Amino acid sequence: MLHVALWEPEIPPNTGNIARLCAATNTRLHLIGKLGFRLDDRALKRAGLDYWHAVDVVRHVTFADFERALTGEVKRDSPSGTTTDADRIEHPLPRVWCVETPAERPYTRAEFADGDCLLFGSESSGLPPSVRERYADRLVGIPMPGGAVRSLNLATAVGIVLYDALRRLHGW
Template identity: 70%
Template sequence: MLHVALYEPEIPPNTGNIARLCAATGSRLHLIGRLGFRLHDRALKRAGLDYWPAVDWVHHLHFADFEAAWRHTASPSSWRPPRLWVVETPAPRLYTQAEFADGDCLLFGNESQGLPASLRQRFADSLIGIPMPSGRVRSLNLATAVAIVLYDALRRIHRW
């Protein structure tokens, strides 16, 4: 299993789409900190459709709460402990260069500000990004970015 963590997400349809993606892949969804919507928001439920009962998700009030819970529930099937991959733009290395393993977590920042500098610095050795070859945009939609990295990580772990 992989974990997807969203730090203070702001847009209900993005979170709903990511929840649906997590239901489809069997990934656990972690919502961290202050949310930019209510958990019963119509747009959130509409984007997740009727898949919300199939989503394995938890809301953590603080990053420390998330980190403790994730490390406790992650069950690695490899020789190394699970790793927290910080997906941000810009990043020193591409997500295609990451060595994903079962139990790892993909951490994404919110739509308007990304992750706080303190988290980017703390996890600098696991900071990865999606290439933006045209140079015309600085980032992708959050749900799109999660889908790209999550499916590639699963493909490599399970050798699809």
């Protein structure tokens, strides 16, 4: 399963359309940080139509919460009844691919693997510089050779990259 993560999305219909895309592709959707809308927003619900029950949405207040959730940390039951650091089983962090504008490396050169996460920034400001730096080796973008636009619509960008990753992984 792939993951799609949105950093501080601002526009409800974009997030609703992405949620529907995630339902259609069995992709987990992560919403990170401050949202520009409430999760019960009418426009958000309308864009997702009646597919919200089929969307695996995980809400993370901070980026650190998001990274912790991706590790799939599991706690074993301790014989003493208390859990210590020795009782924690951590799984490696799935690869996070930052999809941003601008990026020197096109997403078509990324080697996606099952379990990877496609991380997209907010509509107006993208990803924070600290996140771009942290994942600089996996920073990719969508080529826009025309040069007439600064960026694509967020839902469009997610659709392009997600479906291409799934096509390559599953031979569609």
